[in-house]
Amino acid sequence: xxxxxxxxxxxxxxxxxxxxxxxxxxxxxxxxxxxxxxxxxxxxxxxxxxxxxxxxxxxxxxxxxxxxxxxxxxxxxxxxxxxxxxxxxxxxxxxxxxxxxxxxxxxxxxxxxxxxxxxxxxxxxxxxxxxxxxxxxxxxxxxxxxxxxxxxxxxxxxxxxxxxxxxxxxxxxxxxxxxxxxxxxxxxxxxxxxxx
Numbered sequence: 699x700x701x702x703x704x705x706x707x708x709x710x711x712x713x714x715x716x717x718x719x720x721x722x723x724x725x726x727x728x729x730x731x732x733x734x735x736x737x738x739x740x741x742x743x744x745x746x747x748x749x750x751x752x753x754x755x756x757x758x759x760x761x762x763x764x765x766x767x768x769x770x771x772x773x774x775x776x777x778x779x780x781x782x783x784x785x786x787x788x789x790x791x792x793x794x795x796x797x798x799x800x801x802x803x804x805x806x807x808x809x810x811x812x813x814x815x816x817x818x819x820x821x822x823x824x825x826x827x828x829x830x831x832x833x834x835x836x837x838x839x840x841x842x843x844x845x846x847x848x849x850x851x852x853x854x855x856x857x858x859x860x861x862x863x864x865x866x867x868x869x870x871x872x873x874x875x876x877x878x879x880x881x882x883x884x885x886x887x888x889x890x891x892x893x894x
Contacts, residue, residue, distance in 0.1 A: 736759070736763065737859055737862045737863050737866060738763075738863070738866050740863060740867070742867075766866070766869070766870075767865070767866065767869060769869070769873060770865070770866065770868070770869015770870060770872060770873055771869060773869060773872035773873040773875070773876045774868060774869060774872040776872070776876045777872045777875050777876050777879070779798060780798050780876065780879050783795075783796045783798065783801065784796050788801075792804055792805065792806055792809075793805060797883075798879075798883075799880075799883055878892060879892065
């Protein structure tokens with residue numbers, strides 16, 4: 699019994715006089731070289747690349763940007779879907795509530811099957827077009843977008859970068875907005891200026 703106690707106190711005395719290593723912070727942000735020249739660094743980040751968790755060291759930058767754009771586009775649709783029933787109204791059908799969370803449960807299985815099939819058709823078309831050289835996310839690799847029905851994607855490089863930055867900013871704002879709406883739904887009063 700005495701031996702483990704003596705060892706415990708000796709370990710403490712050994713480390714007591716060892717020089718401590720101060721945690722320093724690097725002044726330069728170590729980022730992947732793939733981030734250089736990518737659309738997204740703007741006024742909000744001081745014109746610099748913002749990657750405080752160094753995600754670009756572990757995840758391929760092109761994959762992360764494609765995921766950010768896809769999530770931003772879905773979030774923009776989700777914000778419209780959240781606000782539309784409350785302020786405009788809803789269409790005739792099985793859903794009778796204005797609450798988006800409750801509406802998910804009221805939707806029939808047939809509707810969900812049609813929705814998944816429609817999304818699958820869009821993804822299949824997008825995949826086939828990407829095999830032919832087009833890209834659904836031009837700001838991660840150039841090229842022309844898959845879906846440009848009204849032909850509004852500019853051919854001028856400066857206008858194209860401006861449009862891509864606007865889409866990215868709107869997607870980021872929509873992701874924050876839908877997160878705020880969901881938080882306010884489950885925790886009333888947690889988000890200022892969001893009505894109950």
